[in-house]
Amino acid sequence: MNHILEGERVTLRVFDPERDHTYYHAWMKDNHFMRLLDSDPIVFWPKKMMKEWFEKRMDDSIAMVIYQKGDETKPVGFIELDGINRVSGDSWVAIGIGDRDDWGKGYGTDAMRLMLRYAFCQLNLHRVSLSVFDYNPRAIRSYEKAGFVREGVSPQYVEREGKRYDLVYMGILRSEWMDQCPEGPVTDQ
Numbered sequence: 001m002n003h004i005l006e007g008e009r010v011t012l013r014v015f016d017p018e019r020d021h022t023y024y025h026a027w028m029k030d031n032h033f034m035r036l037l038d039s040d041p042i043v044f045w046p047k048k049m050m051k052e053w054f055e056k057r058m059d060d061s062i063a064m065v066i067y068q069k070g071d072e073t074k075p076v077g078f079i080e081l082d083g084i085n086r087v088s089g090d091s092w093v094a095i096g097i098g099d100r101d102d103w104g105k106g107y108g109t110d111a112m113r114l115m116l117r118y119a120f121c122q123l124n125l126h127r128v129s130l131s132v133f134d135y136n137p138r139a140i141r142s143y144e145k146a147g148f149v150r151e152g153v154s155p156q157y158v159e160r161e162g163k164r165y166d167l168v169y170m171g172i173l174r175s176e177w178m179d180q181c182p183e184g185p186v187t188d189q
Contacts, residue, residue, distance in 0.1 A: 005117075005118060006069065006114075007069070007110040007113060007114045008106075008110055009069055010066050010111050011066075011067045011068075011070075011072060012067075012111060012115070013064060013072070014063070015063035016065075020075065020078075023074070023075050024078065027077075027098035036096075036133070036136050036139065061080050061083075061084070062081045062118075063079075063081075064078065064079050064080070064111075065078055066079060066095075066097070066107060066108075066111045076102040076107050077096050077098050077102070077107065078094075078096055078098075079094070079095040079112065080094045080095075081118075081119055081123075081128070082094060084123070089124065089126030090127040090129065091123075091127075091128055092128070092130060093115060093119075095115075104138065108139070109146055120174045126174050127171060127172070128171065129170070130170050131167050132168050133165050135160065135165045140170075147177055148170040149170060150168055151169045152168075153166045153168050153169065154166060154167040154169075
């Protein structure tokens with residue numbers, strides 16, 4: 001269990017498919033969680049299939065498991081840098097807080113701040129982007145607290161219960177992050 005990042009509220013550990021796929025599998029059974037996370041139809045994969053999928057993804061992404069600081073018995077979520085382009089210095093970030101009891105406690109914002117510090121200071125990225133549905137204002141506020149700004153929108157991107165919703169694109173540049181987060185480089189423990 002090496003390679004951890006610690007924030008004010010959370011600890012991030014490198015995702016281990018063998019250990020961590022069961023938690024993600026349980027979170028995927030929550031229809032509301034999945035509707036916040038993805039626009040694809042919900043598919044419930046068997047645990048073995050999910051573990052294999054995670055093992056394949058580890059080649060081109062950096063995934064971390066989010067734990068409440070001081071309690072590493074059960075993860076509260078995940079955060080991942082995906083599509084890392086080292087030539088242009090950009091990546092996409094995805095995050096999910098699995099159990100509804102852990103929503104609204106600041107875990108996501110703290111995890112995002114840690115991942116941005118890692119992306120900009122350790123990976124030397126220039127830009128990090130994300131997308132979020134406009135029916136998830138709690139996530140949008142969290143991303144704005146972490147420094148993301150709205151950059152665009154795909155109008156009426158997804159339909160939920162007979163109503164169309166926009167997909168909001170947000171991003172942050174290393175220079176913008178450094179202006180607001182002069183915490184210094186990440187140190188591995």
